[in-house]
Amino acid sequence: MSPVDIDGSTRIYAVFGDPVKQVQTPRLINPIFAAAGCNLVAAPFHVTPSTLTATWAVFRQLSNIAGIGVTVPHKVAAARLCDSLTDAARQVGAVNSIQRHADGSMHGAQFDGIGFVQGLASARFRLKGAEILLLGAGGAGRAIAHALAAEAPARVMVMDRDPESVAFTVDLINRVAGEGIARKAGRDAGRAAVWINATPVGLKPGDEFPVELAALTPDTLVADIASLSRETELLARARELGCTTSDGNDMLNAQISLIAGFAAGHEAGSPLA
Template sequence: MTSMINLDGASRVYAVFGDPVAQVQTPRLINPMFATAGINTFAVPFHVTPDQFGATWDALAALDSIAGIGVTVPHKVAAAERCDTLTPTARAVGAVNSIQRGPDGRMHGALFDGMGFVLGLGAARVRLAGARVLMVGAGGAGRAIAHALAGERIAALELMDLDPASVAFTADMVNEVAGAGTAFAAVAHSGSAYDVIINASPIGIKGDARFPVPGTALTADMLVADIAALQGDTALLRDAKAAGAATSDGNDMLQAQIALIAGFAAGLPAGEALGR
């Protein structure tokens, strides 16, 4: 049984902001990791509305007892604008989900969605090299994943989203990272053969929209990832498993990301997971 550290005068708080915040999993997942590592820090949720965000940030950021701040919807962009420094991914995407408070009070922002996705693939990560990838969803998480994919030696990334501006932003961002004037990322076009398919949209958990790739098009040599799948398989993952494809769900990404967030909250450099 994991021993828990009791709060004392030296305890520090990793504040987690959200609106709403009741659904946030970070405190439940990260506090046992702190306890196992013997780190006297506690993740605590705070229901912070957009109107309260600035004042709450300023008050907590001024306190030495604050180890950092985690943010979820709708604060990822606003938090990035208040950070003193940003990791390359956070700067490119314009959003953060974890902020480390330095000993001097400076706030250092990071975005671990993309790195969490890649690490969460485990052994299947090797399938990214040389792959033609289709990603559906070019919002905040999709942009971070796209940024991470650019460093995984994939062959091409095609993007699909209901918002053309989101696709254009993500494609431009990734092409800038890839460099050499390549059209590495572009709007998806029908008829392509994909090696990797990623759902970074709410399709499958909200609304009645159907995933744009039919189940009959999935094959055993594909890798199919659906970050929307946190409580049971989506239709996409059921079809992928029926086809014999390798799969990854949102829990794979979440577990990898939590280890990265725990490390950052504990004062480690961005990208160093706690306990690994």
């Protein structure tokens, strides 16, 4: 079955985002559904924060909805709307994939963290013992923070416009790591050996990165998950310097089979072969 063979029995995996033009999940996941013989198709839906709750209520009632994938800015809000969560999603307080059960209940999971660290591939070892700047304490940032805590960094400096989100993420890292390795980012944030952008900064022309890009060196590891369909200013500068880089496609590709399995009704962590 190809991704375009849609009939009356086809189930839909919706992907909510605002913006949504940059979303790559349907392109990547539909061939996986087709190869596995699943009559399941992913499609993007432009859902704004003000319409999320109402849209969620409608999709809860539709029996041909298999689940919902969520991207910026809905990962934290969607977790609050779920009826149940996996352990990782509960600790992080954010989801990026939701199963809709037959009774309309919604079960949320979080794969961004494992996707991020696995997406670094051979550069993953550079997290151990490193000073890390994490820009973003929203849904994706929290998931990445949760995963970073298991990679034994020396320090994680968290930056976000929302002080409560920073406090939550710092506490999450320190709790998972079992020691006080995380703190709010200060003026010395640019010295970090690893820079991670887990915000939408860079998606729109004219976005200004909140840390001086002049602080980058060729030895900096730069990961920008905002970059999916185009290069951000941060990644462009990093690549000019010869830095090792990772973008949002690396994270997404690393987790897409897990998302596919979850969307098809499998337990979280079971890929769709």
